[in-house]
Amino acid sequence: MNLRDQLDSPLFTHFIANYTNPTGPDLLGRTEAFFEWQESRRQTGLWPYSRSLDGAPMAECAVRSETGVARQGLNFGSQDYLALSTHPSVVEAAHRAIRDFGVHSAGSGMFGGNTAPSLKLEQALAEHLEMPYVALFATGWGAGFGAIAGLVRPEDHVVLDALSHASLQQGANAATQKVSRVPHLNNRAMRRKLQELRASDAANGILVVTEGLFSMDSDIPRIEELQTICHEFGATLLVDVAHDLGALGPKGTGSLGAQNLLGKVDLVVGSFSKTFSSNGGFVATRSAAVRQFVRVMGGPHIFSNALVPVQAAVALESLRIVRSEEGDMLRARAMENILALRAAFAERGVKCLGEPSNVVPVPLGDPKVARVASKLVFERGVFPNLVEYPAVRIRESRFRMQVMSSHTVAQMKQGAEVVLNAVEEARTMLEAPQPSPLRVARAESGKRAEV
Numbered sequence: 001m002n003l004r005d006q007l008d009s010p011l012f013t014h015f016i017a018n019y020t021n022p023t024g025p026d027l028l029g030r031t032e033a034f035f036e037w038q039e040s041r042r043q044t045g046l047w048p049y050s051r052s053l054d055g056a057p058m059a060e061c062a063v064r065s066e067t068g069v070a071r072q073g074l075n076f077g078s079q080d081y082l083a084l085s086t087h088p089s090v091v092e093a094a095h096r097a098i099r100d101f102g103v104h105s106a107g108s109g110m111f112g113g114n115t116a117p118s119l120k121l122e123q124a125l126a127e128h129l130e131m132p133y134v135a136l137f138a139t140g141w142g143a144g145f146g147a148i149a150g151l152v153r154p155e156d157h158v159v160l161d162a163l164s165h166a167s168l169q170q171g172a173n174a175a176t177q178k179v180s181r182v183p184h185l186n187n188r189a190m191r192r193k194l195q196e197l198r199a200s201d202a203a204n205g206i207l208v209v210t211e212g213l214f215s216m217d218s219d220i221p222r223i224e225e226l227q228t229i230c231h232e233f234g235a236t237l238l239v240d241v242a243h244d245l246g247a248l249g250p251k252g253t254g255s256l257g258a259q260n261l262l263g264k265v266d267l268v269v270g271s272f273s274k275t276f277s278s279n280g281g282f283v284a285t286r287s288a289a290v291r292q293f294v295r296v297m298g299g300p301h302i303f304s305n306a307l308v309p310v311q312a313a314v315a316l317e318s319l320r321i322v323r324s325e326e327g328d329m330l331r332a333r334a335m336e337n338i339l340a341l342r343a344a345f346a347e348r349g350v351k352c353l354g355e356p357s358n359v360v361p362v363p364l365g366d367p368k369v370a371r372v373a374s375k376l377v378f379e380r381g382v383f384p385n386l387v388e389y390p391a392v393r394i395r396e397s398r399f400r401m402q403v404m405s406s407h408t409v410a411q412m413k414q415g416a417e418v419v420l421n422a423v424e425e426a427r428t429m430l431e432a433p434q435p436s437p438l439r440v441a442r443a444e445s446g447k448r449a450e451v
């Protein structure tokens with residue numbers, strides 16, 4: 001089958017959003033339409049999701065598609081930004097934790113699931129963020145969701161940066177119907193919204209939600225200004241630092257450290273699933289009462305088993321490295337790669353989005369071009385993540401290339417070249433005039449390679 005003949009079919013024109021609200025009484029049966037569409041993408045190599053790794057998430061890795069196609073190549077899809085998941089002392093800490101504590105947490109943090117490594121992790125993180133009270137969660141998702149669901153009641157308001165992560169959006173929607181979204185990074189719009197809300201409701205809480213680094217756009221809010229605006233209207237600010245903490249800022253203190261805001265923001269939420277090479281999440285606060293409240297009222301802390309000891313030990317050892325001179329060196333190496341990757345795109349006229357961070361968003365625009373380019377780069381052994389609508393706007397498809405300290409500058413150049421060539425090829429293929437029926441017949445008999 002020639003992909004060009006399919007350009008007007010759902011294979012190219014549909015998105016996950018076309019299938020999110022199926023109707024009819026059969027809850028299970030109505031999932032079929034989505035599956036069929038997904039399957040058509042899978043079978044044509046246009047479904048770049050749910051891949052698996054055949055080894056550690058190193059700069060070069062072995063990847064397998066969901067249909068079992070194996071490829072070896074450059075890994076641009078790992079959140080292990082300082083490559084700590086294979087660092088000898090992190091691996092050693094993991095072994096020690098398994099030996100001393102076993103492989104399971106006995107229960108939730110409320111019911112015997114805390115361990116010596118998890119208590120040490122809370123304390124080390126509190127020092128790092130200069131926020132004395134830290135509550136741990138089994139995932140970063142649970143931390144963001146739980147902080148909002150724990151603190152916000154139906155009478156309260158939540159105002160989110162429009163591009164906030166799904167965990168924050170869903171936490172807000174679960175807590176109250178009074179949810180508003182303001183345009184991305186627009187502090188003036190935020191001010192207007194808070195003024196409007198306060199003018200009509202002086203009695204209830206307002207939670208403002210943003211991120212330290214937006215991971216689809218690699219951009220960063222002016223947090224101090226945002227916090228000042230919040231306090232002007234009696235609102236509380238929550239910043240999710242999942243992607244920047246550890247990877248950016250002085251001593252890995254992220255955007256808060258870079259903006260001299262350690263210990264000054266109302267609430268900080270984060271994840272261990274990126275730079276801290278583990279899983280789990282946290283809420284950090286200056287208030288003992290807030291910590292206890294989000295633990296007990298938030299849901300995910302009390303009703304999910306705690307981090308297993310090995311996850312806590314890995315995050316703890318990663319945090320030690322993040323704060324050390326070695327951490328400085330790893331961040332500097334990663335930044336050298338990041339700048340080299342962005343420069344390689346710029347040299348050929350492509351401006352990557354946002355600011356230099358471990359997330360390098362490469363604009364592709366047309367979702368059809370994006371899907372074909374994604375298939376081509378996989379075949380050629382370069383593995384970025386494809387980001388499509390609804391994660392971004394329909395015509396703003398992009399590759400999210402995630403850069404690690406263990407990459408090399410040469411790999412950045414190679415990665416950019418493969419991506420750029422694939423995009424050019426995809427564009428040419430999709431924009432080429434339709435071949436005449438005669439040429440089609442000839443091409444088919446000559447087994448023309450299908451893109």
Ligand SMILES: Cc1ncc(COP(=O)(O)O)c(C=O)c1O
Binds near residue numbers: 141142280
């Ligand atoms: C901003 C943000 N918050 C929270 C999360 C969820 O973190 P975790 O993977 O630990 O559940 C992510 C992960 O993608 C994220 O980008």
